[in-house]
Amino acid sequence: MPGPGSRPASEGPIPHLVLANVAKRFPQAASPAVDGVSLELARGEFFALLGPSGCGKTTLLRMLAGFEMPDAGSIRIDGQDMGAVPPYARPVNMMFQSYALFPHMSVADNVGFGLRQAKRPKDEIAARVAAMLDLVKLGALARRKPGQLSGGEKQRVALARALINEPKLLLLDEPLTALDRKLREETRFELVRIQRRVGITFLMVTHDQEEAMSMASRIAVMEKGRIAQIGAPAEVYERPANRFVAGFLGAINLFEARVVAATNDLLTLDSVEIGARLTVTHDRVLPLGTEVALALRPEKLSLARMPDSRWNNSLAGTVRGVAYRGEASDVEIELTCGKIVRATMANIGGARDTLDIGQPIFAGWSGEAGVVLEQ
Amino acid sequence: MTNRLSPFLxxxxIVxxxxxxGPIASVIVYSFNASRLVxxxxxxxxxxYVELLSNDQIRNAALTSFEIALISATxxxxxxxxxxxxxxRYRRFAGRTIFGGLITGPLVMPEVITGLSLLLLFVALGQAIGWPKERGVLTIAIAHITLGMAYVSVVVEARLSSFDRSLEEAALDLGAKPAKVFAVITLPLIAPALVAGWLLAFTLSLDDLVIASFTSGPSATTLPMVIFSSVRMGxxxxxxxxxxxxxxxxxxAVLIAGRILARTRNSPTT
Structure with a gap:
């Protein structure tokens, strides 16, 4: 497992999976679906391609499986170029969003399909199918047809079927989207556990940032056919590279501002938008006058009736709305300048510290809480 | 909405x-009539029924009809x-609209026109290249194929358009070559539509009178032709x-075809 945010630790001289400037444009499409994507994955990694629909993530996945041919660029697995290799000869298997279970075959026959194509002996197939069904806890349902399974069971059959050929790379297309919410949360842990156990490289495509962050060791956020940022979940969430990434990985408050003072690790920003000076730590000295945005996650904002001495920044406003969520509450605050900001308050005090709508309030944060977005 | 019918409806x-x-019921009832008068x-x-089975003309016509129906349905x-x-599968190619229209054309074409044009074609071909020498089972079967394939193509296209392509991709992904994918995934899954299409074409051929009359020769008389000509005598x-x-x-045949199609529609794959 690579450390957070680090480049994948390559095992040996040949990288495991390399995409170099892969591009694809569909006929009659206005813009390319995939526009020059380069990516490197280490063996055994759980990687997520995250992006809104239409960002090219599924096209990229289909090119890895061999269902689409890239217009330009190359895909290499363990040094072998995949350009002319048809889908049935690639060391890659895929778990489909719809699961694509063969309805006329039993669970065991579905799982054993790949081994039968590889012409393995009958008793070997039977043994490996049984072992794989045990891994996904479906041993008792081997004789059932897919039509008799629940959504979660179908998902596990699809996973078992894709894993049984021991591919070098497993592609997962929105693996949890078809499940209901509770099952989805349980299955996240299950998928990660199985991935650790089999040690196969997993490449997952999803539009759900929570799904990507909770399962993957690294995430690539895609926008309009390009990769906007690659990094460990915490890195992408806490240090987004641009406004798109910041906004896609959860709620965020953005303050447009200009740099008015800069030291080694501290910037002072002047925001005309909210009529206030803000200080923020930043690892780069920016020229004075640079237009930037200060991004602040809702949970980094503290709320209090009086400004706190630990805050480096504080803004006055009134409570505009409160959405109680159980473990936390989302609070909308209207600043004196009219701008709306969002804060999330962990529900520590129970029912005692409730906020009233219209009540005056101060929102504050420390210098480390915000992120300066240069683009 | 109530589920009760109003008296008017x-x-x-019933009417x-x-x-x-009613007419069909009367045919069935009078077929068990002891009197010679209908x-x-x-x-x-x-x-x-006993006399019918010993009637050579009708038995031969029935055999001819079944032979033609088998050939043309297949x-x-x-x-x-x-x-x-x-x-x-090919949503975009030059002439697709025309092709689709021509395939399904026989569904709406008046049978007299289909029969007449095929008769003229067979006569012209016979004069030009010496084939067919005489019209008979083969020419009727060819004529019925043009009609039957329109029905089959409609049924098969409907089944394929609701077919989840990712099933084929999954098989391909798991190591099956395209021909194998067709044999073990596509074919078994569209088989009900194929059976239903075959039965429809078989039935169409079995009860066609107009086209068969135009395209048959002295050697081939189908069952509907025998019925029609004998009814003219009374x-x-x-x-x-x-x-x-x-x-x-x-x-x-229609019931079986309908059942098979309905089962496919209800299956979880579609």
Missing amino acids: GTMI GFAFLY TVWAGFSTRW GALILGTLAGFVLS VSPQINALATLLLVAVAA
């Missing part, structure tokens, strides 16, 4: 069904499946018996 349904099926009831008897299945595949109770048997065969 109920009456209309409608009586109008549609319209006079003289007690129950199965003598016309031919229509092959050509219609190919056409249905092209129409559902209705014999034997014909009632024959019509009843034909009705049972056609109803069975």
Whole structure:
């Protein structure tokens, strides 16, 4: 497992999976679906391609499986170029969003399909199918047809079927989207556990940032056919590279501002938008006058009736709305300048510290809480 | 909305069904009539069925009809499946609209026109290249194929358009080559539509009179042709018996085809 945010630790001289400037444009499409994507994955990694629909993530996945041919660029697995290799000869298997279970075959026959194509002996197939069904806890349902399974069971059959050929790379297309919410949360842990156990490289495509962050060791956020940022979940969430990434990985408050003072690790920003000076730590000295945005996650904002001495920044406003969520509450605050900001308050005090709508309030944060977005 | 029918609607349904099926019911009832006179009831008897089975002309015509129906249903299945595949899998090619229209054209073309044009074609071909020398089973079968394949292609295209392509991709992904994918995934899953299409084409061929009359020669007389010509001499109770048997065969085929199609539609794959 690579450390957070680090480049994948390559095992040996040949990288495991390399995409170099892969591009694809569909006929009659206005813009390319995939526009020059380069990516490197280490063996055994759980990687997520995250992006809104239409960002090219599924096209990229289909090119890895061999269902689409890239217009330009190359895909290499363990040094072998995949350009002319048809889908049935690639060391890659895929778990489909719809699961694509063969309805006329039993669970065991579905799982054993790949081994039968590889012409393995009958008793070997039977043994490996049984072992794989045990891994996904479906041993008792081997004789059932897919039509008799629940959504979660179908998902596990699809996973078992894709894993049984021991591919070098497993592609997962929105693996949890078809499940209901509770099952989805349980299955996240299950998928990660199985991935650790089999040690196969997993490449997952999803539009759900929570799904990507909770399962993957690294995430690539895609926008309009390009990769906007690659990094460990915490890195992408806490240090987004641009406004798109910041906004896609959860709620965020953005303050447009200009740099008015800069030291080694501290910037002072002047925001005309909210009529206030803000200080923020930043690892780069920016020229004075640079237009930037200060991004602040809702949970980094503290709320209090009086400004706190630990805050480096504080803004006055009134409570505009409160959405109680159980473990936390989302609070909308209207600043004196009219701008709306969002804060999330962990529900520590129970029912005692409730906020009233219209009540005056101060929102504050420390210098480390915000992120300066240069683009 | 209540589930109860209003008296008016109920009456209309009874009148409608009586109008549609009353004549057929009377054919069935009178086929068991003991009297030689078709319209006079003289007690129950199965003598016309017995006479029918010993009637060589009708037996030969029945055999010819079944032979033609078998050939044309099979031919229509092959050509219609190919056409249905092209129409559902290749969404964009030059002349697709015209191709689709021509395939389904025979569904709406007046049978007289189809029959006449095929007759002229066969005559012209016979003069130009010496084939067909004479019209008979083969020419009727060819004519029925043009009609049957239109039905088959519609059924197959409908099935394929609701077919989840990711099933084929999954098989391909798991190591099956394209021909293997077709044999073990596509074919078993569209088989019900193929069976239904075949049965439809078989039934169409079995009860066609107009096209068969145009394209047949002295050597081939189909069952509907025998019925039609003998009715002109006056209705014999034997014909009632024959019509009843034909009705049972056609109803069975349509029922089976409908069942098969309905089962496919309800299956979780679609």
